[in-house]
Amino acid sequence: MPLETELAGQQLTLKRYPVTNNNLQAWDAADHHLLKVVNEAHLNTQHCLLINDSFGALACGLNATRVLAHTDSKVAQLGCQKNIALNGIDTSITWIHLQQEWPKDIDLVLMKLPRNLNQLDSQLIKLSQTLTKGTRILIAGKAKNINRNIVERCAKHIGQATPSLAWKNTRVIDCIFDGKVRPTTPLRSWPIPEYNLNIDNLPNVFAGNSLDIGARLMLQHIPNNISGDIVDLGCGNGVLGLRAAQLNSKAQIHFVDESKAAVDSAFRNWQNNFSGQDNRASFHWNDCLSGLTQLGAELVLCNPPFHQGDALTDHIAWQMLNDAKRVLKPGGILLLVGNRHLGYHIKMQRVFGEVSTIASDPKFVILQSKK
Numbered sequence: 001m002p003l004e005t006e007l008a009g010q011q012l013t014l015k016r017y018p019v020t021n022n023n024l025q026a027w028d029a030a031d032h033h034l035l036k037v038v039n040e041a042h043l044n045t046q047h048c049l050l051i052n053d054s055f056g057a058l059a060c061g062l063n064a065t066r067v068l069a070h071t072d073s074k075v076a077q078l079g080c081q082k083n084i085a086l087n088g089i090d091t092s093i094t095w096i097h098l099q100q101e102w103p104k105d106i107d108l109v110l111m112k113l114p115r116n117l118n119q120l121d122s123q124l125i126k127l128s129q130t131l132t133k134g135t136r137i138l139i140a141g142k143a144k145n146i147n148r149n150i151v152e153r154c155a156k157h158i159g160q161a162t163p164s165l166a167w168k169n170t171r172v173i174d175c176i177f178d179g180k181v182r183p184t185t186p187l188r189s190w191p192i193p194e195y196n197l198n199i200d201n202l203p204n205v206f207a208g209n210s211l212d213i214g215a216r217l218m219l220q221h222i223p224n225n226i227s228g229d230i231v232d233l234g235c236g237n238g239v240l241g242l243r244a245a246q247l248n249s250k251a252q253i254h255f256v257d258e259s260k261a262a263v264d265s266a267f268r269n270w271q272n273n274f275s276g277q278d279n280r281a282s283f284h285w286n287d288c289l290s291g292l293t294q295l296g297a298e299l300v301l302c303n304p305p306f307h308q309g310d311a312l313t314d315h316i317a318w319q320m321l322n323d324a325k326r327v328l329k330p331g332g333i334l335l336l337v338g339n340r341h342l343g344y345h346i347k348m349q350r351v352f353g354e355v356s357t358i359a360s361d362p363k364f365v366i367l368q369s370k371k
């Protein structure tokens, strides 16, 4: 994949994060389109907010002295920081999260269209609670994804929303905020009566409306009698770690996800289901288990993702397996649930030298490897 591109008149080297995943490009035509609109209209970028910048293409291409940035993804945040440093860009970035109050002095918002429509809604609603009337919001995405439904959502949450003509198969929706504050959407919640758990899901968290069927199978096979560290790797709303905590009352549970909304959901669900037991759990907004050197795990639970944004990829699964092996104690176990057709047993065999099938149904398989 090419690593060099010219963005807004600058020659940049942009890498995906982690860099081992070098067969995917770190920018797209929508980044080019957005910066083209900014430059052609000579927009002032002094108080600019970037939303969903994947690997820092916008932050690098904008080349402003300071920017605010919001992303749900730790991997995107790390990628952005690495590419800023790699290109010697002198931009200071302040990162902001959905769960905090955002600064009011934002003059321009540049946004990449997220994949998840609940995430789009929550980000637009947050903007309506933050911006002053008349602020411009430019939202870029693939032309095929910018359909009438998306434009209507922008109009509903922001006000005037006008899609551009297509350029390199992308469009930019030009929105002008109408000054009306929109209320935050209520959380999605559901009970799992058979395990006496109640689950809240913030927008953009995996399994938006109900328990994932792979996770449901996994819940039946979580071991008990563990007293050390248990890691819920790629925890989403934390359902696997919550069940592990019920079965292993002396264990310490570590919830890890690269999605901030996922970690926040897991934290919420811990507080709702294990009130008063805060000393038994820790929460990490992290890229797999990188940097978590203090862990010595008896058990890692994992329902790995098979895409990053729009791209189908198995590099995250590989990273999760290798990280799991690194943090497991000798004799410790990785328990993984995955779609049968994804062939995780081959990867686990390669990383651990052994793998066994614990259970399966027509769609999913539960696999175990011992360190």
Ligand SMILES: C[S@@+](CC[C@H](N)C(=O)[O-])C[C@H]1O[C@@H](n2cnc3c(N)ncnc32)[C@H](O)[C@@H]1O
Pocket (backbone or CB within 6 Å): 075, 206, 207, 212, 214, 215, 233, 234, 235, 236, 237, 238, 239, 240, 256, 257, 258, 259, 262, 286, 287, 288, 289, 302, 303, 304, 305, 316
């Ligand atoms: C298939 S979901 C599983 C969620 C939950 N464990 C369940 O079973 O319902 C995979 C999770 O991995 C997370 N993830 C993706 N890439 C990651 C990474 N690099 N580091 C940590 N978590 C990641 C996703 O955000 C998502 O929550």
